[in-house]
Amino acid sequence: MRTIEALPAQSAAPGEVKRPIAWARWxxxxxxxxxxxxxxxxxxxLMLVSSLRPGGFPLDPGWTFANYATVYGAAGFPRLVGxxxxxxxxxxxxxxxxxIALAWLIERTDLPLRGTIRALxxxxxxxxxxxxxxxxxxxxxxxxxxxxxLIRDVFGLAQSPFNVFSLGxxxxxxxxxxxxxxxxxxxxAFRNMDPSLEEAAITSGAGIGMLLRRILLxxxxxxxxxxxxxLLIVCLVVFDIPGTLxxxxxxxxxxxxxxxxxxxxxxxxxxxxxxxxxxxFFLCILFVLGWAYHRLTRQAQRYRTxxxxxxxxxxxxxxxxxxxxxxxxxxxxxxxVVAPLxxxxxxxxxxxxxxxxWAALDLVTLDNHIDFFANxxxxxxxxxxxxxxxxxATAVALISVVLAWLVVRAxxxxxxxxxxxxxxxxxMPGVMLGVALVYVYLTLDLGxxxxxxxxxxxxxxxxxxxxxGTRLANGVMVQLHPELEEAGAAxxxxxxxxxxxxxxxxxxxxxxxxxxxxxAHALRELSTALMLQGRGNVVVPTLLWDYWSGGExxxxxxxxxxxxxxxxxxxxxxxxxxxxxxxxxx
Amino acid sequence: MTRMNLDRRGFLxxxxxxxxxxxxxxxxxxxxxxxxxQLAASAARAGSILWYESSPRDQIDRVIxxxxxxxxxxxxxxxxxxxxNAMAGxxxxxxQGNTRTCDVGTNSASVIWQLVGRNMVERVDWAARGAxxxxxxxxFTLLTTASTYVILSNSRMVSDAxxxxxxxxxxxxxxxxxxGTWIRSEGLTSLAAVWGEDRVARxxxxxxxxxxxxxxxxxxxxxxxxxxxxxxxxGIYHTAQPPIRRGAPIRVxxxxxxxxxxxxxxxxxxxxxxxGGLLLALWLATPGGAQAYEQATxxxxxxxxxxxxxxxxxxxxxxxFTPDQTERMLPILTRFNNMLQNGGGREVD
Numbered sequence: 001m002r003t004i005e006a007l008p009a010q011s012a013a014p015g016e017v018k019r020p021i022a023w024a025r026w027x028x029x030x031x032x033x034x035x036x037x038x039x040x041x042x043x044x045x046l047m048l049v050s051s052l053r054p055g056g057f058p059l060d061p062g063w064t065f066a067n068y069a070t071v072y073g074a075a076g077f078p079r080l081v082g083x084x085x086x087x088x089x090x091x092x093x094x095x096x097x098x099x100i101a102l103a104w105l106i107e108r109t110d111l112p113l114r115g116t117i118r119a120l121x122x123x124x125x126x127x128x129x130x131x132x133x134x135x136x137x138x139x140x141x142x143x144x145x146x147x148x149x150l151i152r153d154v155f156g157l158a159q160s161p162f163n164v165f166s167l168g169x170x171x172x173x174x175x176x177x178x179x180x181x182x183x184x185x186x187x188x189a190f191r192n193m194d195p196s197l198e199e200a201a202i203t204s205g206a207g208i209g210m211l212l213r214r215i216l217l218x219x220x221x222x223x224x225x226x227x228x229x230x231l232l233i234v235c236l237v238v239f240d241i242p243g244t245l246x247x248x249x250x251x252x253x254x255x256x257x258x259x260x261x262x263x264x265x266x267x268x269x270x271x272x273x274x275x276x277x278x279x280x281f282f283l284c285i286l287f288v289l290g291w292a293y294h295r296l297t298r299q300a301q302r303y304r305t306x307x308x309x310x311x312x313x314x315x316x317x318x319x320x321x322x323x324x325x326x327x328x329x330x331x332x333x334x335x336x337v338v339a340p341l342x343x344x345x346x347x348x349x350x351x352x353x354x355x356x357x358w359a360a361l362d363l364v365t366l367d368n369h370i371d372f373f374a375n376x377x378x379x380x381x382x383x384x385x386x387x388x389x390x391x392x393a394t395a396v397a398l399i400s401v402v403l404a405w406l407v408v409r410a411x412x413x414x415x416x417x418x419x420x421x422x423x424x425x426x427x428m429p430g431v432m433l434g435v436a437l438v439y440v441y442l443t444l445d446l447g448x449x450x451x452x453x454x455x456x457x458x459x460x461x462x463x464x465x466x467x468x469g470t471r472l473a474n475g476v477m478v479q480l481h482p483e484l485e486e487a488g489a490a491x492x493x494x495x496x497x498x499x500x501x502x503x504x505x506x507x508x509x510x511x512x513x514x515x516x517x518x519x520a521h522a523l524r525e526l527s528t529a530l531m532l533q534g535r536g537n538v539v540v541p542t543l544l545w546d547y548w549s550g551g552e553x554x555x556x557x558x559x560x561x562x563x564x565x566x567x568x569x570x571x572x573x574x575x576x577x578x579x580x581x582x583x584x585x586x
Numbered sequence: 587m588t589r590m591n592l593d594r595r596g597f598l599x600x601x602x603x604x605x606x607x608x609x610x611x612x613x614x615x616x617x618x619x620x621x622x623x624q625l626a627a628s629a630a631r632a633g634s635i636l637w638y639e640s641s642p643r644d645q646i647d648r649v650i651x652x653x654x655x656x657x658x659x660x661x662x663x664x665x666x667x668x669x670x671n672a673m674a675g676x677x678x679x680x681x682q683g684n685t686r687t688c689d690v691g692t693n694s695a696s697v698i699w700q701l702v703g704r705n706m707v708e709r710v711d712w713a714a715r716g717a718x719x720x721x722x723x724x725x726f727t728l729l730t731t732a733s734t735y736v737i738l739s740n741s742r743m744v745s746d747a748x749x750x751x752x753x754x755x756x757x758x759x760x761x762x763x764x765x766g767t768w769i770r771s772e773g774l775t776s777l778a779a780v781w782g783e784d785r786v787a788r789x790x791x792x793x794x795x796x797x798x799x800x801x802x803x804x805x806x807x808x809x810x811x812x813x814x815x816x817x818x819x820x821g822i823y824h825t826a827q828p829p830i831r832r833g834a835p836i837r838v839x840x841x842x843x844x845x846x847x848x849x850x851x852x853x854x855x856x857x858x859x860x861x862g863g864l865l866l867a868l869w870l871a872t873p874g875g876a877q878a879y880e881q882a883t884x885x886x887x888x889x890x891x892x893x894x895x896x897x898x899x900x901x902x903x904x905x906x907f908t909p910d911q912t913e914r915m916l917p918i919l920t921r922f923n924n925m926l927q928n929g930g931g932r933e934v935d
Contacts, residue, residue, distance in 0.1 A: 057675075059682040134806070137815075144814050165799075244806075247769055250798040250929050259802075263670035264770060266919040268696030268912075270675040351832035353809035363833075375644065435679070442683025451685065530668045535636075538643075542666075549669065550642035551805035552829035 004552075019346070029412040032403055036421045039463045043436035044424060047276045056273030058439055067273035068280075084253040087170055087242065088235035088359065091484065094175025098332060099182025104216060105325055106183075107190035108198070110315045112326050117333065118187075119571050122180040124337055125520040126567035127344060128544060129177060129558040133244035134353075134553060135343040136173045140164035144355040146343070165249040172240045176336045179233065181468075182227055184517050188476050188509035189223035190216075198316055208321075211473065223475035225296055229289040230471045233426045236282055254278060255429075262431045266564055275432055282427035290420050341564060347557035368558035377538055384454045385523055385540040392461035393518035399462070400469030407470075407483070408477040426467035433460055434531025452534025456526050460528045465521060469514040476510040516574070520567055605822045617868045618717040622657075629862035630659040636859070637866060638676065638688040640667040645882045652878035653869065660862065667693070674700045681706055681856045690863035691852055692730050695909035696916065698852045700813075702726050708853040710864065720889055722870050724909050727850035730870045731885045732906075734823040734898060735773035735845040738808065741835040743817045750818055753777070757792035764805050766799035766816035771922035773820065775915060776845035780905040783918050790925045793820075800926065812836055823898065824884030843903040846888070850909065 049058045051067050071077070105111045106118050124132065139146050140162045148160035153251055162168060193216075199217050217224065228236050239255040246253065261271040346356060349364045372378060403422055407415040425433065441450040450456045466473055480503070488498040504511070526541040533542055540559065547555035629635060646664045653662050665688070667673040680687035681704075691698075701707045712722035720730045728782065737756060739749045742757045750756050756765065771790070778786040799816050801807040804825040811819050811826075812834035823838065830836050851867035853860060869875035873892050879885030886895035888904065907915040 057678055057682065137810075138813070141815055247802050248766075250800060250927060252927070263668075263672060265671065266696065266770075266916050266923060267700070268671060268674055268694070268698075268916075269678070269700040272675065352829035352834040353813040354834075355813055377643065397593075419877050435675070438679050439683060442679065442685050451683075504711045531672075533666065533668075535665055536665055545668075546642040546644065546666070549803070549805065549824050550645065551808060553806065553809055 023062065027415060028406050028410065029414045030407055030419070032054050032412070032418055035399065036403075036418060039459070039466065040421050040425055042440055043428065043433055043463065044421075045438040046439055047279060047428060050432070051276035051280060052274050053273055055069055056271055056276070058268075058436075063212055064273075066292065067271075067277040072272050072281075073276045074568050080252060080257060082166065083232045083251060084236060086253075087167060087174070087253050088232050090167075090171035090583065091174035091178065091235045092228055092231040094171060095178035095182045096228055098175070098179045098336075099186055099227070100217075100220075100224065102179065102183050102329065102332070103186040103190045104212075105329060107187050108195070108213060109192070109318050110322060111318065111324065111329065112322065115575075117329060118342040119575060120333070120337060121183055121519065121572040122516065122571075124177065124340060125180045125517070125566060126524060126564045127340065127560050128524045128526060128541060128556075128563070129238070129240035130244065130526070130542075130548065131344055131347075131553075131557060132177055132340055133173060134339040134557075135347070136164055136169075137245065138343050138347070138353070138355070139339055140169060143571075146356045147339075149355070163249075164245055165251075167246075167251055170242055170245045170251065173245060174235060174238065177241065178231055179332075179336060181234075181517065182231065184513040185227035185230070185472050185475070186220065186223055188472070188478060188507070189220050191481050191509050192476065192506070193219060195316065202316075202455055221296065222293075222478040225293050226471040226475040229286075229293055229423075230426065230468060233282065233286055233291065236285065237427065237429055242351055254281070258429050258431070262429070270431075272432065272435055275429060279429055279432055282429075283424065286424060287420065290423055294416060294419075344557050344564070347554055348561045350554050353553055369561070370553045370554075372543075372558045372562065377543060378540075381538045381540045381543050382535060388454050388458045388461065388539060389519045389522035392465065392522045393460045393515045395423065395458075395462045396413065396465045396518045398516045399466055400473040401504070401507065401511060401513055403466075403470050404473035404477040404507075405499065408474055409480070409482065409503075419474070422470040423467050425463050428464070430464070430525075430527035431531055433464060434528050437463075452532075452537060454537045454539070456532050457529055457537060457539065460532060461518070461522045461525065464528065465518045467516060472510050472514055472517075473507065476507050480506055512574075516571070523563055523566065587789075610806050616718075617872050619714055622865060622869060622872075625861045625865040625868070626657040626660050629859055630661075632859040632862055634661040634663050634859065635690065635862035635866055636686065636688045636857075637662060637664050637863075638667050638673050638691040638693075640669050640673075641883045642666065648882035649879050652824065652882075653866070653875070656869065656874065657865070660865065662866065663864075665717060667691075673697055677701060677706060677854055677856075678704065679785065679856070686858060687856050688863075689853070689857035689859040690866045691854065692849050693852070694847060694849055695727060695907075695912050698727055698850060699909065699912045701852070701854070706855055708855050708860070710853060710858075715864070715868055717868065717871055718889070721887075726934055727909050728852075728867045728871055729887060729889060730849050730851045730867070730874075731879060731883070731887050732846040732848040732895065733772075733825075733885055734840065734888075734895060735776070735847075736821060736823045736826065737822045737839045738811055738819040738826055739837045739839075740811050740814060740817050740935060741837045743814060744837070746837075749837055749839065751841065753841050756818065756820060757789065757796070759796070761796055761818050763797050764817040765793070765819065766801060766810060767793070767820040767822045767926075768804045768822075769800040769802055769806060769923075769927060770787055771802045771919060771926050772847045773822075773845045774922050774926075775919045776847060776906040776920055777843065778905075778922075779907045779911075780903060781844045783921075786922070787925065790922060794925070794929050797929075798926075808834075808836065823895075827884040840898055843905040844899050845905045846899075848906060859913070 046058045050056055052063050053060045054062045054064045054066065071235060104115050132477065139460055141150060142148060142163045145160065145162065145164065151157065151161055164173065179353050197215050198211060206214065206226065237255055239259050242253045243259060244257055258275050261274045265271050289490065347353065348368050350360065351365055351367065354360050365548040403418060406412045407419045437456055438451065441456055459533055484502050485498050488502045493501065524541055528544055529539050529541050530545060540563065544556050544559040547559065599861060632925050643664065643666055650662050650664060669824050673691055673693050678735060698707060707726045709725040712727065712728055713719060717728060728843065732929050737750050750758065774786055774790060804822040807819055808826040808829050810816055812829045826836055826838060851870060852869065853863040870879055873890055874895050876887045876890040880893050886893040888895040888899045
């Protein structure tokens with residue numbers, strides 16, 4: 001931390017935005033609280049009520065603690081928790097290590113083809129996790145996995161070196177799948193760093209290891225912690241990869257148990273009470289993480305890297321390491337982006353699931369892609385998906401920025417409570433969020449229909465993804481020294497003008513990252529969309545589910561391919577607009 | 587139709603005596619055209635029929651087309667149930683929220699049994715409507731279709747001579763680490779209706795010794811069999827059909843006894859178009875409706891003459907607990923699920 005204490009920010013007065021009169025200070029808290037209460041608190045309360053109902057449905061009669069006793073008293077529970085924690089910590093550590101390295105190389109160094117890599121690194125986000133898991137099973141399964149067969153052929157091995165149906169395999173695939181999210185979390189923070197600190201360290205003879213340990217990691221601590229906390233909770237709740245790769249080898253985690261209780265229990269009815277009781281465990285972990293985050297980042301001024309002192313973003317020259325780094329990034333890229341997308345494409349061209357061989361090329365067909373476009377629901381689903389994704393992304397970006405500003409900068413009364421509420425939805429299993437929202441919109445008369453429409457899906461996404469948005473926005477807001485806003489205010493600008501002309505442009509990379517992340521996830525999200533589906537709200541992932549659950553993974557893969565294509569077009573358009581803006585402004 | 591207050595005991599009492607297990611033989615009584623036409627006339631006046639069912643939409647589009655061809659004035663809408671217990675959750679929430687729920691649903695006896703326990707299912711005199719007693723084992727359920735458990739093998743990896751054909755063949759140690767099955771034990775539980783619980787429990791221990799690959803659905807199981815990840819499998823007939831139709835090297839054998847899991851149609855008490863719901867349930871139990879459903883979804887009603895499923899199970903002993911045996915069946919299912927998931931035959935609490 002000593003390096004950072006040398007920052008001019010440290011000596012600046014810890015001034016915040018000008019305080020309005022006492023009663024008026026509560027207005028933003030009340031406003032933000034009302035929004036969060038509507039989006040988060042009501043579903044959370046319904047989940048809590050569900051955990052205390054004998055039947056598990058919030059409107060059922062009676063109260064009980066039996067659900068907690070059943071879930072936490074089960075003989076296998078400690079083992080389940082142990083496996084889950086090992087899986088979550090392993091996956092988070094892998095995603096963080098790769099995400100930090102990528103964000104630094106792409107944002108802070110003269111790595112070749114940085115722009116292209118930046119655009120492509122997030123492509124796997126558009127691939128539904130279920131397809132990603134199947135893809136990795138086809139790449140690394142012990143009997144038919146492409147890489148295993150290749151290595152066995154090349155080295156003449158009798159046994160396959162890798163088995164993706166293992167805890168290590170689950171961690172590897174989950175970790176890789178979360179790298180794009182980690183990258184989006186951290187790249188705005190890396191981009192906003194004053195390079196003079198790195199340059200000073202290098203001038204003083206520091207190597208890359210010391211630079212990382214003494215400058216970069218301490219300075220980015222809030223963003224890394226926020227990313228780590230978010231990823232950890234995601235890994236506790238995520239089902240697709242443990243379900244696809246863990247179940248065949250009898251490796252069960254808590255999310256597998258939730259799936260079993262909600263869908264497959266032999267009772268004939270979802271055991272929502274027990275699901276909610278288990279979700280309470282996730283909430284406890286989340287609150288511990290939230291508390292730890294606040295403890296570790298309470299001296300916010302230490303992490304302020306965007307100050308009134310002007311700096312031009314300069315890239316660090318890697319010198320001889322440039323091509324070594326490029327080779328490393330290429331290896332990651334081949335493994336994490338090209339291989340799964342290639343296997344997805346291969347699957348979409350096959351009539352049924354088959355290993356990658358020259359002989360299988362005879363089976364190549366475009367039928368799956370033709371079927372996708374011949375499906376009469378494609379246009380309706382694409383329109384619905386796009387509407388839901390754009391509305392949810394815009395709402396999440398807006399809410400996240402406002403909340404981050406209120407919590408980190410304005411420090412309104414109840415800021416920590418608001419922040420905790422915004423973080424909480426990530427610990428809610430998708431199925432329970434769906435259950436809660438169904439009740440909300442069946443009992444709430446808004447004057448127009450929400451249940452069974454695309455708007456209930458959009459609301460669910462906003463609720464769920466605001467946790468990601470606020471983590472990212474908070475991390476970047478912490479980096480922002482208030483002296484810039486104070487200078488604006490001192491020059492006579494109103495709060496709104498300061499926000500619009502100073503704060504927002506500085507945190508714009510984070511806003512864009514939030515927006516893109518939500519669009520990509522909303523385009524592919526399945527479990528909540530399925531839970532909330534009705535007669536008129538079909539979206540692309542539910543079409544994909546139709547194929548997948550109807551025993552047509554190859555047609556599902558074709559949908560996945562077109563989702564990736566849609567994201568590529570989307571990112572290209574965004575980059576073109578950003579480039580033209582940059583040219584106009586310069 | 588009259589609404590009744592029924593508890594679990596009442597449900598079991600009215601259902602007593604109904605039994606599905608036995609050698610497969612087609613049903614005899616038939617629903618008449620007059621009955622269907624009368625129901626269609628009143629169903630058309632009541633608006634659309636809302637049907638909750640778990641098949642993919644493009645499959646059910648074909649069922650709807652056949653239904654509309656037969657009853658042009660009646661509009662049928664389908665909402666896809668996502669499987670497992672989801673439908674019970676949905677119906678309960680919609681009834682509690684006082685909004686429209688389905689007019690007819692199709693699901694397993696254990697799901698319907700939960701709704702019956704909440705007084706959410708209509709009691710129907712199916713016989714008065716012309717339905718055979720074997721199709722309607724309880725006043726709440728009319729048999730629509732059944733999943734048939736079959737032995738699958740990859741025909742490129744396993745020769746005809748070596749292919750397993752009986753339940754015992756699957757337990758042959760030669761298939762150790764080459765055998766896959768569903769993580770749920772519905773098929774094995776059905777088998778217990780004929781073999782008895784203890785014999786099936788010993789059989790599961792034998793299967794566990796094979797170190798099976800467990801899949802969360804039998805659809806990916808069939809695909810992984812086609813890909814060669816497993817050589818033999820205990821799967822479900824209709825879920826193996828998509829890769830077979832596309833040329834995958836999968837061989838299918840129906841063992842004897844033939845374990846099945848039936849799906850029944852039921853009418854929620856809160857349905858708006860009650861005659862419409864009844865019309866669809868009865869039509870699906872006619873040869874025309876049953877064949878339309880089977881051709882679209884790949885699974886059919888083994889009690890309806892002319893269906894592929896009836897041919898598949900002809901002469902075999904059909905093994906399944908009847909809906910009135912649900913209470914007895916559930917602990918067995920739980921026990922077998924735990925045995926499969928825990929492996930090695932050791933059971934989990």
